[in-house]
Amino acid sequence: MASHIILPPEDADENHHQEEEEREELGHDDGERAPPEHPPKAALPFSATCVRISRDSYPNLRALRNASSVSLADAAYVKISEGDFGYVLDDVPHLTDYVPDIPTYPNPLQDHPAYSTVKQYFVNEDDTVPQKVVVQKNSRRGVHFRRAGPRQRIYFGPDEVKACIVTCGGLCPGLNTVIRELVCGLSHMYNVNSIFGIQNGYKGFYSSNYLPLTPKSVNDIHKRGGTVLGTSRGGHDTKKIVDNIQDRGINQVYIIGGDGTQKGAYEIFKEIRKRGLKVSVAGVPKTIDNDIAIIDKSFGFDTAVEEAQRAIDSAHVEACSAENGIGLVKLMGRYSGFIAMYATLASRDVDCCLIPESPFYMDGEGGLLQYIERRLKENKHMVIVVAEGAGQDLIAKSIAKSDQQDASGNKLLLDIGLWLTHKIKEYFKSKKMEMTIKYIDPTYMIRAIPSNASDNVYCTLLAHSAIHGAMAGYSFTVGMVNGRHTFIPFYRVTSTRNKVKVTDRMWARLLSSTNQPSFLSQKDIDEASEADRHANRPPLPMGASHRVASSFEQSASTSSNGES
Ligand SMILES: Nc1ncnc2c1ncn2[C@@H]1O[C@H](COP(=O)(O)OP(=O)(O)OP(=O)(O)O)[C@@H](O)[C@H]1O
Numbered sequence: 001m002a003s004h005i006i007l008p009p010e011d012a013d014e015n016h017h018q019e020e021e022e023r024e025e026l027g028h029d030d031g032e033r034a035p036p037e038h039p040p041k042a043a044l045p046f047s048a049t050c051v052r053i054s055r056d057s058y059p060n061l062r063a064l065r066n067a068s069s070v071s072l073a074d075a076a077y078v079k080i081s082e083g084d085f086g087y088v089l090d091d092v093p094h095l096t097d098y099v100p101d102i103p104t105y106p107n108p109l110q111d112h113p114a115y116s117t118v119k120q121y122f123v124n125e126d127d128t129v130p131q132k133v134v135v136q137k138n139s140r141r142g143v144h145f146r147r148a149g150p151r152q153r154i155y156f157g158p159d160e161v162k163a164c165i166v167t168c169g170g171l172c173p174g175l176n177t178v179i180r181e182l183v184c185g186l187s188h189m190y191n192v193n194s195i196f197g198i199q200n201g202y203k204g205f206y207s208s209n210y211l212p213l214t215p216k217s218v219n220d221i222h223k224r225g226g227t228v229l230g231t232s233r234g235g236h237d238t239k240k241i242v243d244n245i246q247d248r249g250i251n252q253v254y255i256i257g258g259d260g261t262q263k264g265a266y267e268i269f270k271e272i273r274k275r276g277l278k279v280s281v282a283g284v285p286k287t288i289d290n291d292i293a294i295i296d297k298s299f300g301f302d303t304a305v306e307e308a309q310r311a312i313d314s315a316h317v318e319a320c321s322a323e324n325g326i327g328l329v330k331l332m333g334r335y336s337g338f339i340a341m342y343a344t345l346a347s348r349d350v351d352c353c354l355i356p357e358s359p360f361y362m363d364g365e366g367g368l369l370q371y372i373e374r375r376l377k378e379n380k381h382m383v384i385v386v387a388e389g390a391g392q393d394l395i396a397k398s399i400a401k402s403d404q405q406d407a408s409g410n411k412l413l414l415d416i417g418l419w420l421t422h423k424i425k426e427y428f429k430s431k432k433m434e435m436t437i438k439y440i441d442p443t444y445m446i447r448a449i450p451s452n453a454s455d456n457v458y459c460t461l462l463a464h465s466a467i468h469g470a471m472a473g474y475s476f477t478v479g480m481v482n483g484r485h486t487f488i489p490f491y492r493v494t495s496t497r498n499k500v501k502v503t504d505r506m507w508a509r510l511l512s513s514t515n516q517p518s519f520l521s522q523k524d525i526d527e528a529s530e531a532d533r534h535a536n537r538p539p540l541p542m543g544a545s546h547r548v549a550s551s552f553e554q555s556a557s558t559s560s561n562g563e564s
């Protein structure tokens, strides 16, 4: 039988007595809103034995935190189930973990004219999806996530649901499609009529009126770029947000946004759980940079790569039409160069791609300037694609450092495109070599457009999975893992960022397609491998159980969205 492990919360006081421990484990504090008088026993939605690890049975909690990036406070929300042959389920929280005696209802989809004909429409409660699909003969089964999809029984009555939707962070193609499909899906599949839009990001929870949304009012929005709800950075005030959720009787919260937004969603969930509220929180991960951990790909990414082609094509035309012409295109990617890498691979006209994950240098043997000179002498033109986060260390050396941040605390970047243009011009002037450089910065153009056909379908599936999960009482970030939709614990998508691995075959393909130098020394490669190893190490439970820990270690050896 599977065993279910709930790790205890952080507490420095080793002599804390049992009752307080239990209250804390359930996330209660002594704030204004009193927790339920009798903390309920977790009714596990997964057939499992619940093993609560006490301070005695697990004395080395600080070591756990040190060995992994999950804080001990967050460890209270981690749900791990073990099965045979090294099977581990990294489960998501459920309302029954902390709200007692919730009635359940048959899923109305069983009588729905469209869905009831589907054979095996409902997902088996025990279905899970492996994080790692490439295995060897003797591999342990490894880490799994709960499979998304409609459940036979739901935890909200037909007229009970009051849902809200918020979009946060930067724009991304497909935001409006997700909003549309959440509204239409809730209404058409579960007969929910009370749906509200939160305006302008997190701060809209407490500073703006909630916007009533109906299938009619969102009918055409997927054809438009941006978000009809508005978005913003900053303004996340957990207490105020949850006060408003509680005061307005909202019981399903759909949160669309990137890594920062999902961190915010996690904080909201924790506060909701602390207060013992019957509210599901469903995160839909969004980021054009495709840097969200665990998931195969974020929505809007395909559209962005496609749109980037237009800029690269223009750069190529400009470069080919001038004597020693250089076309330079800057694409988005603050910490991860996925858009630049995929746009380069798709285009085949690019001679050099620079990304944040692969350091480069300008001068001397093997440097960028020498490569550009050689390429111009060979081809008479060249195209360079640079991700906005690339080369920031180089700029910082030559320009007085400005450590500015945006409202969410993200570092504001210096313009690598302008800096490169200047450096390249200077170099060829000193060499007295004729050349022309055209710098194209389409950054906002690639994210302000509506999503393409495949992203539209992807957005629909993500929205539907989010709805099914919330109706079934889970709180989670939805995401595709190895081609299957899953419910992923918040802490998993927020604790690391997905990056291009310069030691993987995909980057090697790029180098072979552009013929650019790798700019990497053996030391850089070793450091990159080490960084990959750390970034991939799941933030979990060294020592919670040898079997669990080793399954996590094993899952770390292959990332789901890195290599093909
Ligand atoms: N650690 C955090 N805890 C709580 N809220 C956060 C945290 N980090 C960011 N947020 C909130 O999430 C929202 C969006 O964050 P951010 O601006 O970083 O964008 P994002 O969601 O990462 O999207 P993207 O980077 O793709 O544009 C902001 O309102 C911000 O206040």
Ligand SMILES: O=P(O)(O)OC[C@H]1O[C@](O)(CO)[C@@H](O)[C@@H]1O
Binding pocket: 169, 170, 171, 258, 287, 288, 289, 332, 333, 334, 388, 406, 447
């Ligand atoms: O200028 P804004 O709106 O803050 O957005 C810029 C950032 O947003 C992102 O697109 C992520 O959404 C980054 O690549 C980029 O640096």
Ligand SMILES: [Mg+2]
Binding pocket: 169, 258, 259, 260, 287
């Ligand atoms: Mg972000």
